[in-house]
Amino acid sequence: MSATEQIIHPAATVHPIDNLLRADRFPHILCPGCGIGTVIHGYAHAIAASGLSEDRHVCVSGIGCSGRAAGYVNVDSYHSTHGRALPFALGIAVHKPELNVTVISGDGDLTAIGGNHLIHAARRNVNLNVICINNFNYGMTGGQVGPTTPVGAKGSTAPRGAVEQPFNLPYLAKATGAAFVARWTVLHVREFQDAVLRAMNKNGFSFIEVLAPCPTSFGRANNIGDGLHEVEIYRERCVIENGAQNLEELDIDLIDASKPITVGNFVDIDRKPFIE
Template sequence: MSAIDITLKTAANEHPIDHLLRADRLPHILCPGCGIGTVIHGYAHAIAASGIPEDNHVCVSGIGCSGRAAGYVNVDSYHSTHGRALPFALGIAVHRPELKVTVISGDGDLSAIGGNHLIHAARRNVDLTVICINNFNYGMTGGQVGPTTPIGARGTTAPEGAVEAPFNLPYLAKATGAVFVARWTILHVREFQDAVLRAMQKKGFCFIEVLAPCPTSFGKSNKIGDGLHEVEIYRERCRIENGAANIEDFDIDLVDETKPIVVGNFVDIERKIFQAHKR
């Protein structure tokens, strides 16, 4: 895949990608060290590189810190109710197939309250790009344990460590029928942007999980001092396995330091997409 490059323009206090963001709202509300800003930034770069006019991009987000994404991108966007980002996006994608709908939401929104919508949107193979920002907990509400919290990792509702087996989101997406499945971290900025670009150019349900640090909630409970520390853990433990077939083995274990965090573009297949029948 080609590296993303955009035309740069010079200005003193203006970032070259500011025209795709609501720059008057920056600096954003997110905590120092939070990875969601990097994901929004990467999404903006992918829009610029996609060649699809900005007016044809739609961003839908759910509830949570990552739900703020829809408020910071300068394309048509909607901040939906909790867990319902996917049904809302499905409606747009089916009724207006010429639009490129991207859902940016968190692990809690997409896999917990919206888990049912996730598996059925993947089963139907709706033409959507889903960017799931996984920070391993419910960050906005104070660090409660969620469906992606690794076994042994602490949260405010599990001070002795989580005991439930977490979701392996890429495996879930693959098993339910997604045509493009990837997992990256915010450290893999170029790979992540290429994955989003690939998903935008592809027809069908594309699912990209991005691991992002949450120093304020997850980090505080797990002795991870700041965002930089968590990104350093990704740098030390990530292993890239593009096209790997055994993604059921790629559970994330943040406690056992010998287990790698496997990232990569895992699935890229073709399947009939769900669309409205013409009368």
């Protein structure tokens, strides 16, 4: 008997969220140090904690590395087109309001090409849980800048540094009507999971921004050596401020070490949902 066989007992190989992941699709496409796996893990735990049968959960994503999330969760899942995850999800949520529909996608997908759908889904207060994985760049296509890239950060399409003012996503989500708004990082595993659970229990539009390292594309171009390095930045600079009122002041500047990164559950209001 080999050492491995002695150590791994069959019962020990079953992880509590194994049945919520499509293990038959592993190995996944994500790079070492990528934060997306942690987000999928948090979503799976929130499904398990939701008390709803997994048959009542649906996951929709757009295009990009984050857009692959839908392919790894073992619920009814749809990998739609670039930017269109939200209206696709709206169709599901409106036709079958009994389903708990979560959109997991990236910052470029949801706020650049899909930005119009984001503001209108929030305005309508459609019962959707949006998990926006913000890694500050287009990772899958090799590190181009986008509407979340900090000013000065480098990307392959801004080799001398980004010059455009990035979005402050929680501020945008609140201003356009989201009923629940949070920002966490993949360091804040428990807090993120709890925010997803709160989003699932909210009849209305929930928006969770979650910061995630992209060492291969963003980190390499911006002297953030590996995934751990970026998580270390989160640890050093994140300030938790639940219920923060001054969202307009809570821009993120990952590059400027002097600026704090404010995270927390910022907004939790009752608004008339799209479908009561």
